[in-house]
Amino acid sequence: MTITGSPPTTRPARRVLRTVLLWVLLLPGAAWAVVRFGGWERDSLVQLFAFTPYVAAWAVVPALLAFAARRWLTAAVATVSAALLIVCVLPRSMADHDRGPQTGVTLHVLTGNMYVGHADPATIVRLVRENDVAVLALQEYTGAARTALATAGLDQLLPYSSLALPIGGDENGATGSALYSRYPIVAPGVRHNGGGFQQAYGTIQPPGARPVTFESAHPLAPFAVDVLPKWRSDLQAQPHAEASGPLRVLMGDFNSTLDHRALRTVVSHGYRDAADATGKGLIGTWGPYADPRLPPVTIDHVLVDERIGVADVSVHGLPHSDHRAVLADLRLPNP
Incomplete structure (x- = not known):
């Protein structure tokens, strides 16, 4: 067949x-x-x-x-x-073996973006009180937020401040910045980024520790292709933590993650990312957004001078803001 x-x-x-x-x-x-x-x-x-x-x-x-x-x-x-x-x-x-010195003066710091001043002031004050926060950095800070925070009792906990109210008033509240401290602030000032945001800064000296310059960081967001040069230049303008210079901590809304080369370059200038060092670097800090289908990303950071140790980091909800607050437990070197 x-x-x-x-x-x-x-x-x-x-x-x-x-x-x-x-x-x-x-x-x-x-x-x-x-x-x-x-x-x-x-x-x-x-x-x-x-x-x-x-x-x-x-x-x-x-x-x-x-x-x-x-x-x-x-x-x-x-x-x-x-x-x-x-x-x-x-x-x-995963927590790094090298998180910097783990002895010295303990200092708790907190940063949060207030979403044009809308973040709940009572929550911020509660986080400061319950976590013994000595230094607080805020972004998108407004005059109305200043009043609400004072009413909630922030000035009693952190009586010293370096403030930059929004350029043009609260209607441009994204440009405002604040730094609050338990200890006197020496040489307070404001950095004006090319992208339009401000960064309040100042130097404090906790008892028994070396002076530290803190800055409330807020580079422009890369929301469109034509603003990318300003986004990069704002990140490039962040101060370096030089071995021969003062101790520095940059904390705030960097509008970038560790998957952006521009932020990794900032970290390489004498800093360590506190969340990365403690194994908390994948916790989202921004989101949900207007589109709830997008997952959160990590754009809020505490960048710590390599001469300062990091013991722990935690992330906390901030009602009425699209960001979450980042709390870091630091170890400052003795004089």
């Missing part, structure tokens, strides 16, 4: 389709890994790269699927891509 007919094509076609689908799933993560590892984010990628931790988690999926399908080349590329992203992201969830 002679059997005639065409050879079956269904199975090879399915294999090709599966391979194509795997590469479709893989290639975006692979490109993301290369750009992130090289620090080459540009234009609209700047905003997207704030979500790199989520991409790192997703990048594992194509690798697992490729191994399950026995597509070894695809699996190898997917594994390398996932590994690159995981190396960039995962260490933020």
